[in-house]
Amino acid sequence: MSTTVTFAGNLAEAPELHHTRENNKPFVTCRVLVNRRVQNDQGEWVSDEPTAHNVKIFGSAATHVHDSCGSGDPIFVHGLERTESWPDKETGEKRTKDVVVVDNRFGEVGISLKYVSARIDRAPHAAQAS
Incomplete structure (x- = not known):
């Protein structure tokens, strides 16, 4: 089972481009830090500890983000938030990690325009490119 999540934050590092083993399709992995402002006991606004989200982006959005x-x-x-699991290479113990998955079937990713401006450079559709 998976949960739908939506959040805005900042990339913790540059997105990394990978390719699937089965069909060599591109995908991107990245971490997004979500910062929250809270009021302390003195009534001052301060930054709370950021929340880190692991994100995997598939499909055409992967290369655009990269x-x-x-x-x-x-x-x-x-x-969609999913839990990935795998055996540890050294101990064989089960390891898990929560990941937010964005692909062409479900999900969206984009630039947040709250504090920045951007110009759109439309990519050609696959049918137009061939």
């Missing part, structure tokens, strides 16, 4: 975004850039993510 080519367009860098460390610190503000983005928003709408995707």
Whole structure:
């Protein structure tokens, strides 16, 4: 079972481009830090501890994010939260990690325009490119 999540934050580092083993399709992995402002006991606004989200982006959005975004850039993510599991290489113990997945079937990712401006450079559709 997966949960739909939506959040805006900043890229912790530049998105990393990978390719699937089965069919060599591109996907991107990145971490997004969500900062929250809270009032302390004196009534002052301070930054709370950021929440880190592991994100995997598939499909056409993967190459767009890789080519367009860098460390610190503000983005928003709408995707499905899933838990990945694998055996530890050294101990064989089960390891898990929560990941937000964005793909062409479900989800969106984009630049957050709350504090920055951007220009849109439309990519050609696959049918137009061939």
